[in-house]
Amino acid sequence: MSTVNTVMGPVEPADLGTTLMHEHVFVLTDEVQNNYQTDWGSEPQRIAEAVTELQRAYDAGVRTIVDPTVVGLGRYIPRIQEIARQVPLQIVVATGVYTYANVPNYFMHRPPQRNAPQTDPMVEMFIGDIREGINGTGVKAGMLKCAIDRQGLTRGVERVMRAVAQTHLATDVPITVHTHPGSQTGLHVKRVMVDEEGVDPSRIVLGHSGDSTDCDHLSALADMGFTLGMDRFGINRETTFEARADTLVEMVRRGYADRMVLSQDASCYIDWMDPATRAQMTQWHFTHVFDDVIPYALEHGVEQSAVDTMLVAVPRRVLAGD
Numbered sequence: 001m002s003t004v005n006t007v008m009g010p011v012e013p014a015d016l017g018t019t020l021m022h023e024h025v026f027v028l029t030d031e032v033q034n035n036y037q038t039d040w041g042s043e044p045q046r047i048a049e050a051v052t053e054l055q056r057a058y059d060a061g062v063r064t065i066v067d068p069t070v071v072g073l074g075r076y077i078p079r080i081q082e083i084a085r086q087v088p089l090q091i092v093v094a095t096g097v098y099t100y101a102n103v104p105n106y107f108m109h110r111p112p113q114r115n116a117p118q119t120d121p122m123v124e125m126f127i128g129d130i131r132e133g134i135n136g137t138g139v140k141a142g143m144l145k146c147a148i149d150r151q152g153l154t155r156g157v158e159r160v161m162r163a164v165a166q167t168h169l170a171t172d173v174p175i176t177v178h179t180h181p182g183s184q185t186g187l188h189v190k191r192v193m194v195d196e197e198g199v200d201p202s203r204i205v206l207g208h209s210g211d212s213t214d215c216d217h218l219s220a221l222a223d224m225g226f227t228l229g230m231d232r233f234g235i236n237r238e239t240t241f242e243a244r245a246d247t248l249v250e251m252v253r254r255g256y257a258d259r260m261v262l263s264q265d266a267s268c269y270i271d272w273m274d275p276a277t278r279a280q281m282t283q284w285h286f287t288h289v290f291d292d293v294i295p296y297a298l299e300h301g302v303e304q305s306a307v308d309t310m311l312v313a314v315p316r317r318v319l320a321g322d
Helices: 028-037 043-059 077-084 121-131 155-171 186-196 215-223 241-253 274-282 289-299 304-320
Strands: 004-006 009-011 024-027 062-065 090-096 144-149 175-178 204-207 227-230 261-262 266-269
Touching: 004 090, 004 155, 004 204, 024 043, 024 077, 024 289, 043 077, 043 266, 077 090, 090 121, 121 155, 144 155, 155 175, 186 204, 186 215, 215 227, 215 241, 227 241, 227 304, 241 261, 241 289, 261 304, 289 304
Parallel strands: 024 266, 062 090, 090 144, 144 175, 175 204, 204 227, 227 261
Antiparallel strands: 004 009
């Protein structure tokens, strides 16, 4: 079993403890953030708020979070380093590209060589983030990230997906994919990353699986070997808390606790959300799983051992390849 890269250095898998597999410290739009910081406030203020929130999560029992903030979501590692120095909670950061359609212009003008897709410059950059560290910080990525939403398998999405798969095969770092289960985009992940690129599905988390209440579809994905990210508890814009929680309970009843991980997809600050909307998102915090989800699950027949499996054993297996 290998060690797992965190912001503060590698850790042993046994030291990961209770792990939330999909949380964001910040989600920012780089060009807007760098040019129009109208409601960001002061940097020290935002860092202090993040430290407070992550300390609260640690006090609730969380020992590790995976922050899949990559290119397209405003990744800035020096800020995360400063936060990580102030909290005991371990943060695993990611490399990859987040897009629903086209790759960023930088990559559009640096395409893979014809008939040699393994030479995609993205692969080299992702491998560098994992082996050498991100942009001179020394922080090594411990997760790979890509996305496919309702727009489906666009050329840009497929290119990133293949680059992430190839990087995984070169480094053994696991993958998380933003998916849209209502469109069954996990099936595209299966074809491209598993069938064609050769990734073991047990090293792939299909993020936002809990957006769906179609337990038959989710069961089929789990039977293929994927890990299901039940990771948007607290985000109830398209569904309800009860629908998410009942889906979780039913999937555990069907025997899939060992194929699921839990999270909130929370963030301390999101710049594409106006201040009034952010103020309303009081439920979007890093302890919602502990405050509401676990009590609900236990009250509806889920055993504590299944909760421990989803919060400890499965994350450790995914991150460390055990």
